[in-house]
Amino acid sequence: MGYTYEWKLIGLKKQNSANINDAVVGTNWKLTATDEDGNVGTFTGATPFSINTINTASFTTYNDLTETQVIGWIKNHVSGSASTNYWPHINGVIEKQINDKKWVKLEVAEVDLPWSPTSGSVTPYIAEAAPV
Numbered sequence: 001m002g003y004t005y006e007w008k009l010i011g012l013k014k015q016n017s018a019n020i021n022d023a024v025v026g027t028n029w030k031l032t033a034t035d036e037d038g039n040v041g042t043f044t045g046a047t048p049f050s051i052n053t054i055n056t057a058s059f060t061t062y063n064d065l066t067e068t069q070v071i072g073w074i075k076n077h078v079s080g081s082a083s084t085n086y087w088p089h090i091n092g093v094i095e096k097q098i099n100d101k102k103w104v105k106l107e108v109a110e111v112d113l114p115w116s117p118t119s120g121s122v123t124p125y126i127a128e129a130a131p132v
Contacts, residue, residue: 002035002036003033003094004034005033006032006033007029007030007031007071007075008030008031008032009027009028009029009067009070009071010028010029010030010044012027012028013025013026015051019056020051020054022061022062023051023059024062024065024070024073025051026046026047026048026049027048027070028044028045029046029047029071029074030043031044031045031094033091033094035098039101040097041093041094041095041096041098041101042097043094045078047073047077047078049077078090
């Protein structure tokens with residue numbers, strides 16, 4: 001079963017250091033997935049980045065960043081090495097939401113059980129009037 005994914009940044013955290021100003025050290029994002037039937041599931045996440053691991057030679061200034069670039073960092077992080085890979089968790093949460101919409105659970109009252117003599121009956125239950 002395939003999903004169409006839409007990533008959206010909903011917030012950033014910046015930090016300064018001796019060598020870098022306005023470095024992105026945190027992101028808040030939302031991932032929306034839609035299945036082929038139009039059912040939607042979402043996951044909201046936060047991904048941190050350490051200012052100590054920024055390569056100053058390839059640093060992009062804050063004003064030159066693009067949403068696509070930052071989302072690329074997030075995707076690499078959430079599907080990266082074993083210590084940061086939580087893509088199965090994200091996808092599991094989304095899949096559960098979509099399945100909960102597709103496969104609605106209904107509670108069946110005792111009177112509507114298949115073996116109940118009143119099952120499927122359209123005759124409403126009328127309580128006897130209390131004696132006056």
